[in-house]
Amino acid sequence: MAGRLKAPTGRYGGRSAEERKAERRRRFLDAALQLFGGAPGFRATTVAALSQAAGLSTRQFYEEFRTLEDVLAALHLEVNGWAEAAVAAAFAEAEPLPLVERVTVLFRAYARDVTSDPRRIRIAFVEIIGVSPRLEEQRLARRARWVELICTEANAAAARGDAAPRDYRLAATAFIGSVNGLLHDWSAGWVDASLDDVVEELVRLLVGILRPEGWVPGGPR
Incomplete structure (x- = not known):
């Protein structure tokens, strides 16, 4: 049955799936503080720009958040x-x-x-x-x-x-x-x-x- 892929639950690189997820979320929030709180601001930021600033992919963005x-x-x-x-x-x-x-x-x-x-x-x-x-x-x-x-x-x-x-x-x-x-x-x-x-x-x-x-x-x- 087709559906959304589940996130991995095992350890990778010495970190659990929960730890990796928390790190990704932190990177998106840090990038958002830079872009939303500085230039260009929330309204001019795209998912692609935020993902790039975080050093992550848009796919990873949608694994953590629904919208900007x-x-x-x-x-x-x-x-x-x-x-x-x-x-x-x-x-x-x-x-x-x-x-x-x-x-x-x-x-x-x-x-x-x-x-x-x-x-x-x-x-x-x-x-x-x-x-x-x-x-x-x-x-x-x-x-x-x-x-x-x-x-x-x-x-x-x-x-x-x-x-x-x-x-x-x-x-x-x-x-x-x-x-x-x-x-x-x-x-x-x-x-x-x-x-x-x-x-x-x-x-x-x-x-x-x-x-x-x-x-x-x-x-x-």
Whole structure:
């Protein structure tokens, strides 16, 4: 009965079929970071061009992905995952600190990770936009995770008397939009400031949300 050939399952060159498959996938994702995050961008990249950049065949591409959109989706999740891991690693350092210092440590960890490679910013903030309803849903879902993180931290600060008690969801969503826009503009060279200056400004904005004018720390909860 005719059908799609099965991938080999034995060991070859000292590596299992699963290891070889993971390596191929990694090579496609690395090539996509270069092409989607740099030139020519997602919309101008073909399967043939991506396969060539990865040093693999188009047949091998279709063994790993169905479409280029699948590659962009995987890469977008990976870029966000790297940033989440950087913030999670910073929590140990930030845990005992006062609010402003805590926010600064956590946000600097995020900003440094995202801006460590301009291609990551392009994947997270530019190439993902407007591709399809599916990717828009994924983008909004990942943004919602960041909003939830800010709300969790804000509510914990409010419970300690370090921030004003309120529903932070709308403010957190607005703040994430500011973060995305400013970091993108800074990475593109449109903002004449150091990364520390950018982080400081965004932290000031967030602290202003947490501690509005007229609110007194330790006041009524």
